[in-house]
Amino acid sequence: MRIRIDDPADPRLDDVRDLNRSDAAERRLVIAEGPLVVGRLLESRFPVRCLVGFPGRIDSFLAENDVPADLPVYEVSREVLAEVAGFDMHRGLLAAADRAPEPExxxxxxxxxxxxxxxxxxxxxxxxxxxxxxxxxxxxxxxxxxxxxxxxxxxxxxxxxxxxxxxxxxxxxxxxxxxxxxxxxxxxxxxxxxxxxxxxxxxxxxxxxxxxxxxxxxxxxxxxxxxxxxxxxxxxxxxxxxxxxxxxxxxxxxxxxxxxxxxxxxxxxxxxxxxxx
Amino acid sequence: MRIRIDDPADPRLDDVRDLNRSDAAERRLVIAEGPLVVGRLLESRFPVRCLVGFPGRIDSFLAENDVPADLPVYEVSREVLAEVAGFDMHRGLLAAADRAPEPExxxxxxxxxxxxxxxxxxxxxxxxxxxxxxxxxxxxxxxxxxxxxxxxxxxxxxxxxxxxxxxxxxxxxxxxxxxxxxxxxxxxxxxxxxxxxxxxxxxxxxxxxxxxxxxxxxxxxxxxxxxxxxxxxxxxxxxxxxxxxxxxxxxxxxxxxxxxxxxxxxxxxxxxxxxxx
Missing domain, CATH: 3.40.1280.10 (SPOUT methyltransferase, trefoil knot domain)
Known part of the structure; x- marks a missing residue:
């Protein structure tokens, strides 16, 4: 489910917003950066919520990985991602997942x-x-x-x-x-x-x-x-x-x-x- | 030989100037940061040229280390050091030495x-x-x-x-x-x-x-x-x-x-x- 987002204020990007702030989403979610780690997140026990990335990075990632058809994949420009995340994310691909309970x-x-x-x-x-x-x-x-x-x-x-x-x-x-x-x-x-x-x-x-x-x-x-x-x-x-x-x-x-x-x-x-x- | 320097442009501070620039002194000198490493530089084969630091850091370093009496020790404020080095050097103590020839x-x-x-x-x-x-x-x-x-x-x-x-x-x-x-x-x-x-x-x-x-x-x-x-x-x-x-x-x-x-x-x-x- 690939969706282009051009507005940095779009709430669908909240999972990857202000990642360097102390109240960032990463405190309640799991954030993976770069194709290798995003791939490992998709194979993990953590329920993936969305992928966010530059169009080219998403193209190459989707070509090499199985991504559930209903997973939101947000395509953004480098500028939009930098503004949302709060820094320049040169790897151009990240994913957010829910934290899952720890095993006993x-x-x-x-x-x-x-x-x-x-x-x-x-x-x-x-x-x-x-x-x-x-x-x-x-x-x-x-x-x-x-x-x-x-x-x-x-x-x-x-x-x-x-x-x-x-x-x-x-x-x-x-x-x-x-x-x-x-x-x-x-x-x-x-x-x-x-x-x-x-x-x-x-x-x-x-x-x-x-x-x-x-x-x-x-x-x-x-x-x-x-x-x-x-x-x-x-x-x-x-x-x-x-x-x-x-x-x-x-x-x-x-x-x-x-x-x-x-x-x-x-x-x-x-x-x-x-x-x- | 302790000397207070208040002018960031003072050429006596050139050994630690613009340390993050590609043509920085560190390419031709050896730069040590922090008391542990500065102490090791003083014991090394590299001829130390000067020590630079905040007054308090120099006090405590001199109390615990043998420093040759003729070695220039430049006392600077945090602001002066930040301007000279090009970034905030929170450890507040550094030293520069000449590079020595490698052993055979x-x-x-x-x-x-x-x-x-x-x-x-x-x-x-x-x-x-x-x-x-x-x-x-x-x-x-x-x-x-x-x-x-x-x-x-x-x-x-x-x-x-x-x-x-x-x-x-x-x-x-x-x-x-x-x-x-x-x-x-x-x-x-x-x-x-x-x-x-x-x-x-x-x-x-x-x-x-x-x-x-x-x-x-x-x-x-x-x-x-x-x-x-x-x-x-x-x-x-x-x-x-x-x-x-x-x-x-x-x-x-x-x-x-x-x-x-x-x-x-x-x-x-x-x-x-x-x-x-």
């Missing part, structure tokens, strides 16, 4: 073998990169603990290259008492809880992911805190083991998404048994 | 056990993150092949958290013929050349970093290409082995600096013998 924790954990749990991670770029890395390296789900940013924020969607739309995620409880209890739910579900820490006294990551016989744990939950403060002692205390990525003396700790990627790699590596070594 | 390749390789070689990596943010990860994980030097960005660009300095100022780096030759010959120099120096590639037919990274007896190679050069195109076939052909980081089907390849960090981790891991497994 039990449902997310049912089939999962490896999950990552974030605590206090407010930085949207870090969350986005973390989703991209998690998707790339076979992590089954992302769980959010206390003090984390919104995983459906536009910047997360973009930096994750849309993987946040595909990968299951759920929020654990929000207060400190229940946060520990939430972690207990993971233990009860059979997960081995591994905290990432720069503490030089912690076990080497590779040792933390295998049991005393060198066999990988069946189910692992990797806990990661924000760059700088790291995980709270509160969270670390309920985990089974603290793991470190060895760092050269006098250097800074790694970026959160990078640390997580190394942990994902090591987890995958531990599951490849036997190796040639 | 032979000198860089002499003591090195692990080096990383970049090919076609133009993105300054990627180069900066790569330096940060390399420093953090014990890499000895960074070598630049064809088509790479300027490692002393301001953004690289910032994103690397100043590690580009501390870590030895050198450029390999610039044409395709000599590029292969440059890689040959690494082989001649006893390095085992390992190309990173997303090719699913390549060896697992862990296997590529050890010999047939499972022992780590004494010297390793890790070759990394740009996100997207990756290494040229030209470069890969002269390496000893092609290595992959396993990826989940249908996902995108990892960010360059993230892939490199995983390779650095695995290299370090391979050198820790014996392990508990």
């Amino acid at each position: 924790l039990g449902e997310v954990l049912a089939e999962a073998r490896t999950v990552v749990v974030l605590e206090g991670v407010g930085d949207h770029e870090n969350i986005g990169s973390m989703f991209r890395n998690a998707a790339g390296m076979g992590i089954d789900a992302v769980l959010f603990g206390n003090g984390c940013g919104d995983p459906l924020y536009r910047r997360v969607v973009r930096v994750s290259m849309g993987h946040v739309l595909r990968m299951p995620f759920a929020h654990l409880a929000g207060t400190y008492t229940t946060w520990q209890r939430s972690l207990q739910q993971l233990t009860d579900a059979g997960f081995h809880l591994v905290s990432l820490t720069p503490d030089p006294g912690a076990a080497h990551l590779a040792d933390a992911l295998v049991d005393e016989q060198g066999q990988p744990w069946g189910k692992v939950a990797l806990l990661v805190g924000a760059e700088g403060p790291g995980l709270t002692e509160h969270a670390m205390r309920v985990t089974d083991i603290r793991a470190r990525i060895p760092m050269a003396p006098g250097t800074d700790s790694l970026n959160l998404a990078t640390s997580a990627a190394i942990a994902f790699y090591e987890r995958d590596r531990s599951l490849l048994q036997p190796r040639s070594e | 390749l032979g000198e860089v390789l002499a003591e090195a056990r692990t080096v990383v070689v970049l090919e076609g990596v133009g993105d300054h943010e990627n180069i900066g993150s790569m330096f940060r990860n390399a420093a953090g994980m014990g890499i000895d030097a960074v070598l630049f092949g064809n088509g790479c960005g300027d490692p002393l660009y301001r953004r690289v300095v910032r994103v690397s958290m100043g590690h580009v100022l501390r870590m030895p780096f050198a450029h390999l030759a610039g044409t395709y013929t000599t590029w292969q010959r440059s890689l040959q120099q690494l082989t001649d120096a006893g390095f085992h050349l390992v190309s990173l590639t997303p090719d699913p037919g390549a060896a697992h990274l862990a296997d590529a970093l050890v010999d047939e007896q499972g022992q780590p190679w004494g010297k390793v050069a890790l070759l990394v290409g740009a996100e997207g195109p990756g290494l040229t076939e030209h470069a890969m052909r002269v390496t000893d082995i092609r290595a992959r980081i396993p990826m989940a089907p249908g996902t995108d390849s990892l960010n360059l600096a993230t892939s490199a960090a995983i390779a650095f981790y695995e290299r370090d891991r391979s050198l820790l013998q014996p392990r508990s497994e």
Whole structure:
């Protein structure tokens, strides 16, 4: 259902209006930018409301993707889109979807073998990169603990290259008492809880992911805190083991998404048994 | 030598003038921003020309760092600095240094056990993150092949958290013929050349970093290409082995600096013998 809109005030464009404002639609919707991510939104569990783009971008997108016949596709000029969105959207294609309810924790954990749990991670770029890395390296789900940013924020969607739309995620409880209890739910579900820490006294990551016989744990939950403060002692205390990525003396700790990627790699590596070594 | 400057046109501030312009001083100087990185510049091989900052920032920096008594320290207001630099520099402290000649390749390789070689990596943010990860994980030097960005660009300095100022780096030759010959120099120096590639037919990274007896190679050069195109076939052909980081089907390849960090981790891991497994 392709419709040309020339009036920036047209209410049909409200879903993509003033995207940089704090009360923007992205707080209640999911916004995807660029053909790759818009394509992933269309395949996701989120009910797409509309596509908006430059005529040429829409032409090429429709030629390569299945778009429901009844989905509104709004064709706009570059100038109109810039005025509506509030900035020059050079990719020229975006889509808005409704936020869908999160799956239940039990449902997310049912089939999962490896999950990552974030605590206090407010930085949207870090969350986005973390989703991209998690998707790339076979992590089954992302769980959010206390003090984390919104995983459906536009910047997360973009930096994750849309993987946040595909990968299951759920929020654990929000207060400190229940946060520990939430972690207990993971233990009860059979997960081995591994905290990432720069503490030089912690076990080497590779040792933390295998049991005393060198066999990988069946189910692992990797806990990661924000760059700088790291995980709270509160969270670390309920985990089974603290793991470190060895760092050269006098250097800074790694970026959160990078640390997580190394942990994902090591987890995958531990599951490849036997190796040639 | 602390000097207050109130005139934005004062030529003594030329080292930090118009930093976002393409003909900016940063093309011929090294610019460090913020106390951490300015501190690292002062400890580096680059001859520092001046410090520029807000009075309060200079006070706290001088209280915590050894600054040569004859180094010009220019005190400016936020408004003056914004006008000179061309944007609001909220960190309020920067320093300029002369570029120093690069060390000879032979000198860089002499003591090195692990080096990383970049090919076609133009993105300054990627180069900066790569330096940060390399420093953090014990890499000895960074070598630049064809088509790479300027490692002393301001953004690289910032994103690397100043590690580009501390870590030895050198450029390999610039044409395709000599590029292969440059890689040959690494082989001649006893390095085992390992190309990173997303090719699913390549060896697992862990296997590529050890010999047939499972022992780590004494010297390793890790070759990394740009996100997207990756290494040229030209470069890969002269390496000893092609290595992959396993990826989940249908996902995108990892960010360059993230892939490199995983390779650095695995290299370090391979050198820790014996392990508990």
